[in-house]
Amino acid sequence: MTMLSDRQQLSYIAAQAADARVNVELETEGMTLNIGPQHPATHGTLRIIARLDGEQVVWAEPACGYMHRGYEKLAEVRTYPQVTTLVNRIDWLGSFANEVPFILAAEQLMEIEAPARAQWIRTLLFELSRIANVSLFLGDLGVQMGAITPVFMAFRDREYVLNLIEAATGGRFHPNFDRIGGLKDDLPAGFVAETRQVMKKLRNFCDEIEDLLFGNEIFQSRTRGIGVIPRDVALDYGLSGANLRASGVDWDLRRDQRLPMAWDKVDWKVWTHTDGDSFARCWVRLQETREATKLVDQLLDGLPSGPVMAKVPRIIKVPAGEAWVSTENPLGEMGYYVVSKGDLGPFRVKIRSASFNNISIVPWVLRGVYVPDIITILASLYFILGDIDR
């Protein structure tokens, strides 16, 4: 397997060999440490079972399912418009982004397409929820490493974005705004000017975080070379999003697939990093937040006029068929496989959420690291509990 050629594995074996002499005389017992389900670093109820040798991890395993809410099953007894209310709660920090792929899948089955303006506003809100989501990650990163100030800056500036989302949709966390065939409403008056202001603030926030955290020597020594995920391993474990791009894979579903969204109509860049360590993952996310603010500015410039709702029947019945649509969500690839039998609700929905696959690498990447690094690696992998357990 590829594991033995890995640097961490080798360093761990070396450390073991060096300790062997001591261990002959001083037999030490291992200790099993349960990190979670109730632990400040797990953002909810993830449980990491770690077998420790001193402070070094011999073996670690994530145990998820403590927050399973059965959305796939629930979706089967809801009508199509009702499902967006459920999927809002999957990745609760970037809720709007969860609705989009499901609605796109339904639209694909019904063979309708939202009007141009609705597509642009969808993209706009999608990117806003990405900014709201990832800016909180950037602050949280500090708090996981003991720097308490960045997280408050993140909360402060995320608030502006949430206000925008609230102004447009009426909901701060769970907008439930996307409809089959378009959007519930048009943008409110003054939204465009306000958004430009906020994007400026967010760019300042990114600079601030870069100064305060990314330039800090302690931060760098805690993240550089820690939790290295090589390119092949990342691909093998099905990582997606910034975690994959940080391992040097140039892969972004916003660019790589044709969807009825506005991403291909504006000019932006996919950021990658070749290191694959914690620092690379954080850095890629920082750059993506910046890129998203620029994307939003361009979307505001090019916003077409027209209706925000296509002609759809009053009672939505989706013709029989199967559809798979996935988008590049803040956390990574999120997709819905919708099977319809021509009823009011879906027959079966399979939700592919990014975090579930992203944490599947945890047993591999945590082997041989120290306890403090568990926290930074988990923070840099960036999962949201609702997104793991659905």
Added chain:
Amino acid sequence: MTSALWAVEIPYWGQTLLRVLGGVVAVLLPAGTIVYVFLFKMMSFMQSRLGPMEAGPYGSLQLVAEVGKWLQKEDIAPERADRFIFRLAPIVVLASTFLLVAVVPFGPDAWFTNFETGIYYAMAVSSVSVLGILMAGWASANKYSLLGGLRAAGQLIAYELPMVLAVIGVVIQAESMNLQQIVVAQNAGSIFGWDGLGNPYLLTQFVGFLIFMIAVQAELTQAPFDMPIAESELVSGYMTEYSGFRFLMFFIGEFATAGVFALIASVLFLGGWGVPFAWFGWNGIDDVDNWMNVVGPLVMFGKMMLLVFLIMWVRFSYPRFREDQLQRFAWKFLIPVSLGNIVLTAVAKVVW
């Protein structure tokens, strides 16, 4: 503090009582001020929020409210805990703070004990708190507490050494281990004949000052050296299982020790209670007027707040090290640098 101040004869037991009360005030008053000014307000302003605003004017009675809350909480000891040691641990930690303040001079006569080997004693008792932390970590019967206690022990031992070595430079320069004489030597001193500032060792022992403050930061387990507590990793480290009054003792101990270490640092590097003696034409400790017994503590309080500000500023803005990085920093960087500082100081002392 002595009879000279009030011009009345106070019996020995009365003096002792006054000194004990003074010690309690000298520990708890700075601790309360530090918690309110720095932990509540400065941290909030750095993080663009207001902090406590409801209890008392501008939230100034928040700490009183918090203490009231803690006193009402149940004193829980885990079932498998080693009860006696578990209960003793916070007392040991707090006791080390009180032992430490005993040698700090606050004025020409306002001292608790005037020790010939004061700084030696201070360095020794400051490590008593390690015992308390280890006791807490072990007795809690909690894996997080145990890891926190072990980390604390490793860290505090590693940072005792640079701290002591940084102090040696001052001791060489002042030619005394008595804290009172270190203060006098700074304030009566002069820089190449100019005595407008005295000779605060901050200038000559700048490297020592930096090392001392870094070691203090580690000794207090404040970020970037707060691995023993590390909320995001070890929940609360050795304090995880404590509640109510016993947690309060750890909490007060943390900030009171910050205050007392800042007091010691101000004595060693900033001239302690004194103002430059040349301002008032004093030549030595015997010339100093009696009113310095009142003004001295205030001067010292000001210097303490300045140093605590530095400690807290770093605490609120830095992420934390990892254990091995911290050890490497202490053994491979701080200790060699402080040894070099001693050599330089000794050579300079012989030359001038």
